Amino acid sequence: MIEPDDRTGWVSGLRRFPGGSDIAQVTFTSGTTGMPKGICLTYEALNDTVERLNTVMSLDGSVREYVGVPPNYSFGLGRFRACAAVGGQAFIPPRGFDVGEIAAMLRREEINALSAVPTLLRILLKNADAIGSSGRNMRWIEIGSQYMSRSEKEALKALFPNARIVQHYGLTEASRTTFLDLTATDGEGLESVGRPVGQTRVEIAEDGRIRICGPHVAKFAMADGAFSPLTDADGWLTTNDLGEMRDGNLFYQGRADDLINCGGIKISPELIEAELREALTPSPAVSLARIPDPLRGDGMLLAHLPGPHDEAALRAATEAVLRKRGLVVGNALKLTQVERFPVTATGKVQRRILGENFVREETDRSLHDQIDRAIAPQDADTIRALFEAEFNRPCIRDEDSFVSLGGDSLTFVVISAAIEDRFGSLPKGWEVLPLANLEALFPKPREQSGGVLAMRSISMETAMRAIATLMVVAHHTFKAEVGAGVDILIMLAGLSMARVQRARLVSSKRWTILRDVFLKIVLPYYLVLVAFSLRRMDGSVAEFLLVSNFVGRVGSLLTPFWFIEAYIQSILVLILFACIPAVRTFIRDQPAKFGFAFLAAAIGIKIIAILTFDHDELLNRTPDQFIYLFAIGWCIYFANTWTRTALVVGIAAFAAFLNYASVPWWGGFGGEMRGAYKLAAVMLLVAVPVLVMPDLVRRLFLEISFASFAIYISHSLTIPRLREVMPPTILTIVLVAIGIAISHTIKLALPIAKTYANRRVQQR
Template identity: 40%
Template sequence: MLPPELQATAVLRQNAIPFVEQLFALYDARRPLVLVNDAAEITTLPGLSIDRCITPGDASGWFTAHHPLIHDDTPAQVSYTSGTEGKPKGILLTHANLADAAERIIDQMQMTAEIREYVGVPATYSFGMGRYRAVSAVGGQAYLPPRGFDPLELARMLQDGQVNALSVVPTLLRILLATPAVIGDAGLHLRWMEIGSQHMTADEKRRVRKLFPNAVIVQHYGLTEASRSTFLRISDAAPAQLGSVGQPVGKTQIKCATDGRIMIRGPHVAAFRIDADGLHPLTDADGWLQTNDLGHFEDGYLFFDGRADDLINCGGIKIVPDDIEARLRRQLAPAARIAVAKVPDPQRGDGVLVAVQTGSTDTAQVKDLAAAALKDLGVAVGSALHVITVDALPVTGTGKVQRGVLAEMFAAQQAAAPAKAYTPSKKITDVLSLIRHEFPGQKVGPQDTFETLGGDSLHYIQFSLNFEQHFGQLPPHWETLNAAQLQLSVHADGGSSWRRLETVTLTRAFFMICIVALHTDAFVYSANWGAAFFLYLLAGYSVARFQLPEIIRSGSVKTLIGTIKSVVIPTLLMVGLMQITTDRYELTPLLLISNFLDPGTLKGFLFYFIEIYVQLLVLAAILFSFAGIRAGFQARPFISAVVLLAVSIVAARTIEMTYDHFYNFDRTPWHYAWPFALGMVLACANDLRTRLVALGIALLVVFEYWGFTSAAYYVGGAIVLVLFIRDIAVPAPVKRVVAEIAGASLFIYLIHYQMISVDQKLFAEIHPWADLVAAVVFGVVAARAYTWISRKVVKFTTQKVISTRKSGAGDWS
């Protein structure tokens, strides 16, 4: 008989190797443990007497220790979970419970000592710690990633043979399914995978099997009280079985009660729960645990039919609606009429719906309070939080809110609501609101991505800065993720002060400074230059990476047209301003074609670099207007980019053999077409083989053009960085400075000659380094000011259009 109060040791939750080591040490010492979020929590745990609270260290990497399973029927740990009444419920798990679950997953996955697992689930979750337990028991090794689940890191480690197994929850797995190219051929090297017990569709499971064709893939269904109760071997399941959660194995038994509730019996089932009133049996006299899950059997396979109660499972975290309602009511006026229900969410399983009875309280306040309450519970809910108004809350005859009816009302509203253009607001509360802020005047929905909205390289830098300012580190390949997927990454870095700085951004900033330094005489980076060529290369890289996928998908080049406009408008404003202030008027700079003229015949304001940049984008828009070209890039992007590079080189040589290109210093789009095309080659090289081929082609072209000179070394070195080192870790302030310079490169270029002129007029001489610094600082300020003003203009014009449409509708009525 257990004592009325269990003696235990508390361990602070920390997704780190020392945390895992500490838990195994307590297991080996047969000391019961409980996990807590902070030291203050130990005073709130009912039924436990805590002797101390251990704070583990913070380290990631490999866990290689071998710990045999412990089969003692003695207390191992207490796991607290929220009950349906919203009160903490402690589940007492024995060593025998944990060992049985581990033995069955080892058997189902046919795990051996060869396993090298990438544990994509935090060790603080029972699923995550269960993976370390199983891997350690067979003598394998488990890797704890330093930044949490990182698809790029996983792909690289698979490709290099460092890992051969993966544990992951469906929410994170859907990120891989949304961008399968991230894994690519590396998926062939995976041998084992276990998937957690959130719902997945049969189609998602088929796609996982296709992504990892050689792996033993097992999904489990279970609860805290009964971990890994059933297993589905996705890797060899028949089509009719993929929609199920599998079968019980070993001594586990499953049945469904007359009301459809799933019942579980076996040596893995916890016998007791602990709450403020003491110890209580979890199972009936025959050892059966009755769950609140609904299910049914077909041909011996269990199909999960949802929760019998209203518990919300948002990204694996259980939320009790009554708890959220109580938190809201404590902060709202007594007259407030609100109710919380669950609604479907494509990424998190369940979203959170808050219904507000019309006129009873302010919906904006409700949304802010609900987001804060969910954050306190560890849920960064983002776009999965919805607030609606209803004329009256639907209730039963006894006054109980009908949450299912609320969910149906929300679904009906969503289906009837047309997509609306969004005007920027001052408040950014989640990722979706940030995306709408960054793309003012556009129709932005939850499934839109940076790519589908027409983002380009400069906007990419600006967006990443604003995202990290509000939400922290961006995940890899974020430009392909929609708002819901991006929301899942929020706070995944644990608030780290380090950021990932892309080498594309770093090289853009570096070469722009080189150009300005050359013009201000601050320093000469290369006697035969090269910076302009590399910036044109980055222009092609940007088109292929950010815009080509959407061009192929939609068949439209409007994303390129948007980029052209974003470059042309500020350039024309600067040209016009300079012509007005100096009283020197010329038409060709306003038409952005002065690069074709002899610079000696022009009066000034030579922005030929931007003119060529725009002309290259126009040529790219024309090129991708042809369906055959788009089809070629869709089927074989790398080969198509290489062909385009070859055509660009041949066309330039042919034209320059017959066209006098010396009078304007080769300031023609065809002369700079090859670096533009080379940038597309680099962007389309998405695996080691194509990157090596791209490097060979790039170095051949670069050294053929410049020979063995400093320019070739600069450009060649930058190409190596872009191809093989996608990003580097730097302190957040460093990332901010470099990204600001890279993002403002257009304005730095437009303004740097004016800095030289002002310096000369004020001091009758030029101060090269001061001019360089002034150009950078004022360029960044100008970029920020232009962005702020343009958003205000878009907001004003959008509101005017909406107002006009409304007044027009009123006339017709």
């Protein structure tokens, strides 16, 4: 064993190792993704690596190398063996990698070789002026096994024009598997990490992981005093790295355990970081890590060091890079500034620790702050603050709109109600307006003068949602024939689909509409359904499969809550239609004409189904009977001309007449006035965009509209007990108040639930 007098400085008098299959060295991994493990390397493996390395680099005895990486890990140890094999010398810097020291030693011609990982070489490139013309004194450079972009390699070649620059790909278990000679390579080839040399072989497994075979591969690892095999029976080591082979070259695509699967789109952090460094000048110091996201599976954390770019610029650049890969990341992208990145001894960023630290900081944040964000829409002083609170995004750009931010129908209700409450009536189509335009329309909250009796405006859609919800409750408390409330809610669902989900419907993300509905509607519905089933001491699989409206008569109450099933089935039908390319094109290019064609088809299906099947036991609650209401809602959104308005009102009037006349081939139930209520709703929605009413009434309508879902699913649970002790009017008021209270409780409880869930994820 040769041990230098000091722990740093020049090391010379090194000698070559003997050959053989005995274990020569136990090297511990750097622990990038977990606890380090001991890798057992034989003399044969070490010598094979050195021979291939020195052949590629044409290293000779004149080498005097600045070893810029720790000497007790695979890369650094390999450099000392390489120098020893040719009788050269190696220098261990006393302060670690130091650009000033490298520049000074180059000028004095004390060193002519350098070994470093890309992270350190980027620091050197940023300080290229310190190297200057002395870069010509550099003869050899070896780059460690991390991703480095083509432009960075070209800059390195320009800074050291006389150097033989070689990058390797490998890992402790199979050091220096491939080599890329930058000096002899240009163009697209610089994006690769080279090709195998000698007896080394490389292939790509079916799951995209890199597999390695050759005499340099370690056969065993040591942990807890026991040996475990690293290779299969044929000698192949399957790594945790992703890559692909092109024209014999290996293109490294990041670590599989760093891979981010965001909504089904897989993202390699290293490639995104490289593109960000290309996109912004000066290049930012960033690292992308995986964090949990409840909707998309994986979210993204962009950690950055203090620098010239603010978070808005970093977010915009990151979103642009991700969009090129087909990913609109929305609020799944988080940003955080750190003083330093957690790294291994060899300089590799520990992304897992970055993500864990961020999750820990988020969960340790005051619950009061999170609750403040939850109720912020009611207190926001600007449209931007309202958007940031509801979408949980700190930096929203001027060009962003409600639709581009991924808003859905439930978010639409919340934000539109909050804007109308604080700022005034919204213009039609506000959901697609850029934020800058909305802020120009509503620069500040309006003066709240005049008290609760002052006349205020409210959008007809918001008011109609409240009215329809009241009709549903009154239908069960007064036992009155006002059952059109659910029909109107279905129409409003179709209108909302046309407004906020149309763009997603014609994209490859159409199925995410159902995912969002499941998380925001179906899961709460299941909780209520369980409670309802326990109260009745029975239950039905069909109810939980959301198809009980196909089973038959279910009793006097909304058991199950058939509107939920109707809503989901309507969305499913529309998504299935959109899966047909021709229909998808029709929706995208001519959405209004599609709506009327959809309506005509739905009416035809309704009539044929009535004439073909007996619907008495199903109470006309199957999709063939109510989907036309969803289509009417879609058409209402596009009723912006006299022709379209007359057409949609005419169809609604004809349906009302058929309902009133109890025409057998039309079907229907709920009394003669049901069709009239629906006709009135259609006429108001297309003809009266805004209602003016006392502020007290308007606020009540806003609360009911915001809580419509909670009111709908909660009122049937409490009616049986309260009906015995309350008159219908008081009962109606109490049921609505309970629903509103539940809605606000859920909104306030969400931050607590999120905190608990994040802590559970962190503990795992």
